[in-house]
Amino acid sequence: MISYGHHRYPGRLFVVEGTDGSGKSTQLTLLYQWLKSEGYSVFFSEWNSSPLVKDTTRRAKKRRLFTPTTFSLLHATDFADRTERDIIPPLKAGAIVLADRYIYTAFARDVARGCDRAWVRELYKFAVKPTAAFFFRAPLDVATERIASARPQLKFYEAGMDMDWSDDEEESFKIFQGKILDEYDSMRSEFGLTLIDGTQPIHTQQRQMREIVGRHLRENLKQKAVPSK
Amino acid sequence: MKEMKFYGTALPGIEIEPYPGKLIVIEGTDGVGRSTHVALLRTWLESEGYAVLDTGMTRSVLAGRGIKNARTGHTLGRLTMQLYYATDFADRLENRILSALRAGFIVLTDRYIYSAIARAVVRGADPEWIRRIYGIALVPDAVFYLRMSSAEALARRVLASGRGFDYWESGMDLGLADDYYDSFIAYQKLLLKEFDRMSGEYGFHVVDASRPLKRIGTALRRSIARLIQEAPPQLAEVTKPTNVSPIARVPTPAPASTDEQVGETDLREKSA
Numbered sequence: 052m053i054s055y056g057h058h059r060y061p062g063r064l065f066v067v068e069g070t071d072g073s074g075k076s077t078q079l080t081l082l083y084q085w086l087k088s089e090g091y092s093v094f095f096s097e098w099n100s101s102p103l104v105k106d107t108t109r110r111a112k113k114r115r116l117f118t119p120t121t122f123s124l125l126h127a128t129d130f131a132d133r134t135e136r137d138i139i140p141p142l143k144a145g146a147i148v149l150a151d152r153y154i155y156t157a158f159a160r161d162v163a164r165g166c167d168r169a170w171v172r173e174l175y176k177f178a179v180k181p182t183a184a185f186f187f188r189a190p191l192d193v194a195t196e197r198i199a200s201a202r203p204q205l206k207f208y209e210a211g212m213d214m215d216w217s218d219d220e221e222e223s224f225k226i227f228q229g230k231i232l233d234e235y236d237s238m239r240s241e242f243g244l245t246l247i248d249g250t251q252p253i254h255t256q257q258r259q260m261r262e263i264v265g266r267h268l269r270e271n272l273k274q275k276a277v278p279s280k
Numbered sequence: 281m282k283e284m285k286f287y288g289t290a291l292p293g294i295e296i297e298p299y300p301g302k303l304i305v306i307e308g309t310d311g312v313g314r315s316t317h318v319a320l321l322r323t324w325l326e327s328e329g330y331a332v333l334d335t336g337m338t339r340s341v342l343a344g345r346g347i348k349n350a351r352t353g354h355t356l357g358r359l360t361m362q363l364y365y366a367t368d369f370a371d372r373l374e375n376r377i378l379s380a381l382r383a384g385f386i387v388l389t390d391r392y393i394y395s396a397i398a399r400a401v402v403r404g405a406d407p408e409w410i411r412r413i414y415g416i417a418l419v420p421d422a423v424f425y426l427r428m429s430s431a432e433a434l435a436r437r438v439l440a441s442g443r444g445f446d447y448w449e450s451g452m453d454l455g456l457a458d459d460y461y462d463s464f465i466a467y468q469k470l471l472l473k474e475f476d477r478m479s480g481e482y483g484f485h486v487v488d489a490s491r492p493l494k495r496i497g498t499a500l501r502r503s504i505a506r507l508i509q510e511a512p513p514q515l516a517e518v519t520k521p522t523n524v525s526p527i528a529r530v531p532t533p534a535p536a537s538t539d540e541q542v543g544e545t546d547l548r549e550k551s552a
Contacts, residue, residue, distance in 0.1 A: 052359075052404055052405050052406040052409060054406070054409075101360070103346070103349075103350045103355065103356065103360060103364075104346065104360075104364070106346060106349075107342065107343055107345070107346035111342055116341060116342045116371070117342075118291075118293065118370070118371075118374050118375075119292045119293055120291050120292060120370045120374065120416060121342055121343075121367055121370045121371045121374065124363060124366050124367040124370050125342070125343065125367045127363050127366075127367075128360055128363040128364045128366075128367055131357065131359035131360040131362075131363050132357060132360040134359065135357035135358070135359060135360060136357065164292070165292035165293055166292050167289040167292065169289070170288070170289045170412070170413075170415065170416075173409065173412045173413065174363075174413060176406075176409055177359055177409075
């Protein structure tokens, strides 16, 4: 089994991370457009998107079947399928893969739910180490404000209601997001996450992101991925 | 009552407390008769007045159906499959096994983490990695390993049962051979080797599965009866310590080594 940091592929993997409402998905979409227009072959990979696992996850959320451990394991299963199917093959082919949420999401959430830090990291050891991982950091009140205005109702697990921290959904959500943010902060040095201040204007954040991504791209990636051009 | 002991990191949110039940594992490769023995043991234990829960791989409410669907399409990647099984295991452990043990049930499980580990390792998983993932598992009260030494004999058993060879049981995903029979033999040989490797590590009671069904059943019942006699399962409410074991040689701390002694007396293979 090849483990984290030992994969060697010609492609590039960029991931965005951050709490809900940090603006990371917006930034990744903008990056995608840019890379496309530059002539790269780009693939998107989203959290929770494995066709083999999706139905199980959806059903379990609806029926509230999860414990912190099974929540963690099923998301790892989903991620394994994405790794085997959507991430490694394009990287081998020399393409660029963009991932909206990566293993750090699991590390933050699962540990916030009480899973053992070392165990969760072990679980995801098979993951490909990203070329760069961006951590979009927005203060808690900014992030929760964005979520509250965007969504009429928080979901059960999203709000951390399974943990009995509070009977009030909004309160529980804030507690949960606070714990997640603490975990992200402690992972910055552990995994060398690139910090982007999520309170800056959108185009400023995008400029910073493109600058860093640009450094990791070379002409040969373009030619390999799109031979017709 | 026995203290809960886990192989590695205990599950989060689980209260670690002594439990009055018994966790008994029946392990072995495909075709050795595990499910037959689980069914026979269940009937026997219930007739003796013990409450029994039986469980086995892919029977979880959470992931059972998802795994079966994914297997049907033959589209499961190796890592995905291993983690899907781990999810299924964790769900059964937390929601079924632990609660039954706390309530004083005898839990019979058709396979446990050992099959999952063996399958993962022959598919190239790091042996240490998969063991640490399954570190969430409770150390059972006893593991009976129904052992067949020859893969060819296993193949005859599978055919005799009228089922024919299954894609996954034959390890067709590994590309070891072109047809189901050759692949089954090659795959089961690899599994047998892994089981033998785990036997000492986890303190299996090795049962020679080539013997007649009746004799195996008798041997299993005798060992389990002894296990129960040493510390009978009780209702969860009873809290007084029960170290009134009539047999002095078995204290409980390290099940791996002590269980082995019990097994050796009547269950070890007589000749290799």
